Amino acid sequence: MGTVIDAANKEANGSLLTDKKVTVVFVLGGPGSGKGTQCANIVQHFGYIHLSAGDLLRAEIKSGSENGTMIQNMIEEGKIVPSEVTIKLLQQAMEESGNDKFLIDGFPRNEENRAAFELVTGIEPNFVLFFDCPEEEMERRLLSRNQGRVDDNIETIRKRFKVFMESSLPVIEYYDSKGKVRKIDAAKPVEKVFEAVKVVFTPSGDQVAV
Template identity: 75%
Template sequence: MIQNMIKEGKIVPAEVSIKLLPKATQESGNDKFLIDGFPLNEESHAAFEAVTKIEPEFALFFDCPVEEMEKHLLSRSQGGEDDNVEAIRKRFEAFLGSSLPVIEHYHSRGNVRKRLCWL
């Protein structure tokens, strides 16, 4: 189900992602984590904090032009099923509509670390 959603450029439901986190964090034996690409939207942000009782130290935001992301994703050798122009553009649109408000939330709290990205 997760692979199909990614292939279609859709966002995996928060409850699915959150259920994967406790086991992964416990098995690592660490007390600090970098969770790549999560939370993706306000629903997953609220669910993450409610379930884990964790307020992230910061959100790392890579600000990269869509043209650069397209070029990079299309040229990389691993080229997954979701690495086509249509899926890339859908993911970028999904990001702008759902993930950017999460970044703005963390920015309002002063805990966003923004890096410009030129691939």
């Protein structure tokens, strides 16, 4: 994987991203926490570009590129795609967008992702938007909206929750220790959740009395 890492480092060091002030917000939350809906609202109201690590990997596979074939083979073999591969795709998407404000959704998935992102890009997130939602509520939402989907039976859903808790919570705890986590109560109705999100993204948000 050295070539991918080298390429990613080279791109970061001479990239457009290092030439301007870039705002990055990591968006984390369990499956069914409503991240996608709220990211769409943030894009519409605050002019961010929404990047989903999973979507970028799927698009790369679909493109039929050599990189895409490698990613597909790793997924089929049950292996985890190396952080550097995902980071390289995120970097490319950020540079090609021409924007300087990004929501990175569903990444970093674990501590290794987090450390690699900061090392390769030289970018620390401004903050982490964490959609905190009880497992029972996420389960209810997934079952009601995805009836009939094979990957959304109870066992699979609970497995996804477990993976999220084990992998992503250390990332949230790390950034929380740096005062960078903005926790949103995602169990409320969509409109109420967005009201809380708006406070976080409004420049005077830190001074708003809650």
